[in-house]
Amino acid sequence: MSETKPLRLLRNVNAKLAAIPMVLTALVVFVGGTVWTVFYSFTDSKLLPKMKFVGFAQYDRLWHNSRWLISIENLAILGTLSLVLTISLGFILAVLMDQKIRFEDTFRSIMLFPFALSFIVTGLVWQWILNPDFGIQSVIRSIGWTTFEFNPLNNPSLVLYGLLIAGLWQGTGFVMCLMLAGLRGIDEDIWKAARVDGIPTWKTYIFVVIPMMRPVFITTLVIAAAGVIKLYDLVVAQTSGGPGNASQVPAMYVYDYMFQAQNLGQGFAASTMMLVTVLIVLIPWAYLEFGSKKHG
Amino acid sequence: MKNWKLAAGLLLSVALPGSAMATDLEVTHWWTSGGEAAAVAELAKAFDADGQDHWVDGAIAGGGGTARPIMISRITGGDPMGATQFNHGQQAKELVEAGLMLDLTDVAEANHWKDVIYPPSLLDSCTLDGKIYCAPVNIHSPEWLWLSNKAYEKAGIPVPKDWNEFVASAPALEAAGIIPLALGNQPWQSNLAFGAITVAVGGLDLWKKINVSKDMDAAAGPDMAKVFEAAANARKLAAKSTVQDWNQATNLVITGQAGGQIMGDWAQGEFAVANQVAGKDYTCLPGLGLNEYLSTGGDAFYFPKLKDADKEAAQKRLAALLVSPEVQVAFNLKKGSLPIRGDVNLDAANDCMKKGLKILASGNLVPSGDMVWSADVQKQAEDLMVEFWKTDMAPADAQAKWVEILKTGL
Numbered sequence: 003m004s005e006t007k008p009l010r011l012l013r014n015v016n017a018k019l020a021a022i023p024m025v026l027t028a029l030v031v032f033v034g035g036t037v038w039t040v041f042y043s044f045t046d047s048k049l050l051p052k053m054k055f056v057g058f059a060q061y062d063r064l065w066h067n068s069r070w071l072i073s074i075e076n077l078a079i080l081g082t083l084s085l086v087l088t089i090s091l092g093f094i095l096a097v098l099m100d101q102k103i104r105f106e107d108t109f110r111s112i113m114l115f116p117f118a119l120s121f122i123v124t125g126l127v128w129q130w131i132l133n134p135d136f137g138i139q140s141v142i143r144s145i146g147w148t149t150f151e152f153n154p155l156n157n158p159s160l161v162l163y164g165l166l167i168a169g170l171w172q173g174t175g176f177v178m179c180l181m182l183a184g185l186r187g188i189d190e191d192i193w194k195a196a197r198v199d200g201i202p203t204w205k206t207y208i209f210v211v212i213p214m215m216r217p218v219f220i221t222t223l224v225i226a227a228a229g230v231i232k233l234y235d236l237v238v239a240q241t242s243g244g245p246g247n248a249s250q251v252p253a254m255y256v257y258d259y260m261f262q263a264q265n266l267g268q269g270f271a272a273s274t275m276m277l278v279t280v281l282i283v284l285i286p287w288a289y290l291e292f293g294s295k296k297h298g
Numbered sequence: 299m300k301n302w303k304l305a306a307g308l309l310l311s312v313a314l315p316g317s318a319m320a321t322d323l324e325v326t327h328w329w330t331s332g333g334e335a336a337a338v339a340e341l342a343k344a345f346d347a348d349g350q351d352h353w354v355d356g357a358i359a360g361g362g363g364t365a366r367p368i369m370i371s372r373i374t375g376g377d378p379m380g381a382t383q384f385n386h387g388q389q390a391k392e393l394v395e396a397g398l399m400l401d402l403t404d405v406a407e408a409n410h411w412k413d414v415i416y417p418p419s420l421l422d423s424c425t426l427d428g429k430i431y432c433a434p435v436n437i438h439s440p441e442w443l444w445l446s447n448k449a450y451e452k453a454g455i456p457v458p459k460d461w462n463e464f465v466a467s468a469p470a471l472e473a474a475g476i477i478p479l480a481l482g483n484q485p486w487q488s489n490l491a492f493g494a495i496t497v498a499v500g501g502l503d504l505w506k507k508i509n510v511s512k513d514m515d516a517a518a519g520p521d522m523a524k525v526f527e528a529a530a531n532a533r534k535l536a537a538k539s540t541v542q543d544w545n546q547a548t549n550l551v552i553t554g555q556a557g558g559q560i561m562g563d564w565a566q567g568e569f570a571v572a573n574q575v576a577g578k579d580y581t582c583l584p585g586l587g588l589n590e591y592l593s594t595g596g597d598a599f600y601f602p603k604l605k606d607a608d609k610e611a612a613q614k615r616l617a618a619l620l621v622s623p624e625v626q627v628a629f630n631l632k633k634g635s636l637p638i639r640g641d642v643n644l645d646a647a648n649d650c651m652k653k654g655l656k657i658l659a660s661g662n663l664v665p666s667g668d669m670v671w672s673a674d675v676q677k678q679a680e681d682l683m684v685e686f687w688k689t690d691m692a693p694a695d696a697q698a699k700w701v702e703i704l705k706t707g708l
Contacts, residue, residue: 048674049392050374063706068699069681134540156540158689242542244483246688247681261367263677264392 036277043270051266060271070272073250077279079162080251081230084169088226089219091170092177097207099178100185110182113175121172125239128168129155155241158248165249168240173229177222184218185211220290227283231276252276320349321612323380325599326356326372328365329633331545333567337633341435344625351612354380361543363486373398378602380609381616386423386434386598387668393600399431400601400610405617406430415621416640417594417658423669424598432598433617435626436635439592439654440562440666441494443583444569448554449476460587461498464558468535471557478535480547480556481687485680487544488687491560492529493667497593498586500525502664505591509670512708518701526693526700533687551580560586562595566634566650576649584653592657595666596635675707 043061046054064070095113099106116124131137134153142150154164188211196206212219234253237243243250252272260269323345329338335357342353356379358365366389369382373393384390393399406412406421415421415434424432443461450457450467453474458464468478481487497505500521507516516522539556541547548568550556559565566582574580585591599620601613619625626637631646636654644655657663667676682703686696 048672049370050396067678067681068685072685153540242483244542244684244688245540246685248688257367258363258677258681259674261370262363262673264370264389264673265677268674 039270040274040277043267043274045267047266047270049264049266056267060267061275063268064271064275069247069250070252070255072247073252073255076162076249076251077231077233080166080169080233081227083166084173084230085223085226087166087170088173088177089222091174092222093181093212095174095178096181096185099182110179113178115175116172117176119172121235122239124168124172125236125241128164128171129240132164132167156245158245161241161245161249165237165240168236169233172236173226177226180218180222180225181215184215187218188214217291220287224283224287228280231279231283252279320346320352321608322352322354323609323612323616324354324356325381325383325616326358326365326369326379327383327597328358328360328362329383330357330359331568332571333632333634334564336571337567337629340628340632341620341625344619344628345616348615351615361484361486363484373602378604380604380613381599381601383597384432384600385666385668386420386432386594386596387666387670388672389668390432390600391426393602394426394431398602400603400613401429402431402433402601402614402617403429405433405614409618409621411621414639414641416638417661417663419594419663419665419669420596420598420638423665432600433620434596434598434638435620436630436633437594437596437638437658438562438564438635439584439594440490440560441497441585441592442563442565442650443494443558443560443586444548444551444565445558445581445583446551446554446556447579447581449474449551449557452476452554453557457581458558458583458587460583461495462588464586465531465535467557476554477538477550477556478558479532479539480541480550480559481536481539482544482547483540483542483684483688484544485684487547487561488683489667489676489680490562491532491687492525492683493593494560494586495529495532496522496525497591497664498588499528501589502591502662505664508704509667510665512704514701514705514708517704518697523693523697526697529686530693536687563634563636563650563654566648567632570632570634570648582650582653584657590657591662591664592654593664593666594658595668596638671704671707675703678703678706 042051044055044057045052046056046059099110099113103109119127132153132155134140134151134156139150139152142152154160192210192214193206196210201210232253233251234257237249237251237254241249243254253276256269256272256276258269259265259272263269325341327338329335338355338357342355345351345353358368362385366384369379369384370393372379373382374396378398390399402424411421411430412418420434420437421430424430424434443464445457445464447457449471453467453470453476455467455470458467464478471478481491504516504521504525507513508522539547539550541550544561544565545568547556547559548561548565549572551559552569552572552574563582563584566576569576569580576582599617601617604610604613621638623639623642626639626642627644627646630637631644631651634651636651636658637644640659644651647655671679679700682696682699685691
């Protein structure tokens with residue numbers, strides 16, 4: 003045993019040497035930066051980081067701030083709706099694509115195009131489309147329905163759905179591609195067996211194909227969930243958090259307090275809470291993905 | 299052969315300028331609207347005029363809230379510009395304390411800033427431990443009500459003379475299909491409107507008690523409750539205003555789609571660019587026509603420390619230039635702001651600027667929010683105000699939250 007140990011360390015020494023820069027980057031930039039941020043979230047840092055500890059005071063203030071509470075609520079609403087809708091719409095689109103249709107490549111490209119646009123562009127485009135003076139409302143009014151009203155971005159109770167539309171338009175194509183890849187990974191024999199047994203297609207999808215696509219669903223869920231938590235640019239471009247604070251999201255709070263309010267401590271506390279949210283999403287996923295293989 | 303020529307050319311272009319070309323100084327600011335850009339051009343022209351300096355314009359679009367983080371991270375991140383705009387007051391205080399800003403005391407003494415800059419509070423807010431770190435360029439006061447004469451003509455009623463008349467005139471405007479009060483969605487605009495209503499409705503004593511003596515009982519008291527009630531009434535008038543930027547809101551007033559806007563005197567630059575005449579096409583009411591007091595906020599230039607001695611000399615030349623009488627006149631006429639010195643001739647000023655100059659000369663002045671509260675308190679107040687103006691939050695709740703916010707700045 004004592005002889006094999008150093009050998010294990012020296013095995014593949016070239017590969018290990020080559021990995022060192024990346025390992026260091028990961029440790030210093032990602033882990034180090036995270037630890038530094040969490041550490042300074044317990045200080046009274048204003049414009050510049052300072053080592054004046056205040057315990058949980060920043061967190062206390064954070065969870066009593068109405069803008070932060072609104073942001074968290076918005077995150078929950080947007081997160082739930084966009085996850086449910088992107089995944090179900092993405093799956094339905096993928097199933098439609100999978101029916102051996104003509105021009106599949108063309109349709110797939112069209113569906114995937116919005117994903118090639120940045121959130122800033124998406125946000126601006128939808129801001130214009132939903133703008134009452136030149137968007138949908140004015141078009142329908144010009145056709146003749148003059149009392150038509152569709153102005154979600156200026157209505158505090160509807161603004162989240164305005165964001166949701168833009169988010170779905172942008173992200174569904176990508177989810178569709180992931181799902182399509184999953185569907186193509188299903189063995190033809192399964193379909194043949196189901197047909198021989200006379201099971202209707204929709205039943206095959208729900209009871210056979212979906213359970214088999216579990217890894218694809220989980221990966222999609224994690225990608226989409228992480229995307230929702232870090233949502234920033236779409237909101238900045240489309241609504242700037244307005245009207246009032248009705249469409250604020252946590253990432254905007256972090257940025258505004260770190261830089262506009264010159265209160266790093268408060269911004270760090272908020273970003274630490276975002277990290278906690280990401281971990282809540284990631285840990286169960288990691289457990290399902292990597293933990294279950296060991297057990298079975 | 300071609301490559302060789304190109305290389306030689308490049309080498310020459312690097313070798314020559316050292317002696318022949320001017321010292322470049324990058325100046326960052328957030329002046330991007332039509333009137334603002336015209337004013338900045340005056341500064342650049344004056345700076346380039348001596349032949350040895352060159353103004354490299356570093357305009358950052360999106361307003362101060364977007365621009366300041368970029369400026370601060372460039373300075374703290376080791377990529378400082380030659381000069382940068384901030385508002386007077388506490389925005390750059392920590393940068394100065396950290397020793398990142400150039401000491402301008404010698405420039406100030408050589409040019410007698412202490413004697414010429416009026417009101418003296420402007421220079422005080424540039425001073426830390428007896429040293430001067432910024433060059434004030436203008437005075438801006440947010441407490442103005444801008445009214446569209448065209449809108450009132452259309453509604454068939456006379457143009458109001460103060461805030462109370464304005465509120466009373468609102469139903470007639472609405473009946474004519476005009477938005478009574480234009481208000482952009484950005485948080486700072488809601489906070490500005492609230493501050494103006496505080497000075498107008500609450501009066502000067504109340505304002506000073508809360509913001510200067512930091513009397514929290516006054517902030518929670520019944521006089522302030524009246525101000526919150528007044529703001530709650532005002533938000534109903536602005537309910538149909540859906541624009542984002544302040545100049546879009548000003549444009550609603552210029553085109554007569556809105557009756558009025560509470561905005562700082564920088565709005566005047568927009569009226570000027572649109573060829574509007576003060577008193578004929580639009581009316582301005584400083585202090586909302588009720589209390590003719592102005593707060594003396596404004597812009598100042600700070601000069602981050604640079605290693606290059608040539609650039610430092612250029613920075614000091616620019617600092618002296620910004621305060622000089624000729625530049626003050628040229629810049630402020632375009633910008634619509636008031637000069638920082640009382641000894642310049644502003645006969646070319648329009649009606650609104652003259653109103654402002656009169657108030658300035660009479661000394662009816664209060665310090666600006668940026669001078670008395672930290673950026674942290676300002677930001678929290680903005681967040682509260684934008685929510686208050688855009689929802690139906692009860693005035694009493696808003697007041698309680700507001701007092702809590704002010705307490706974080708004590």
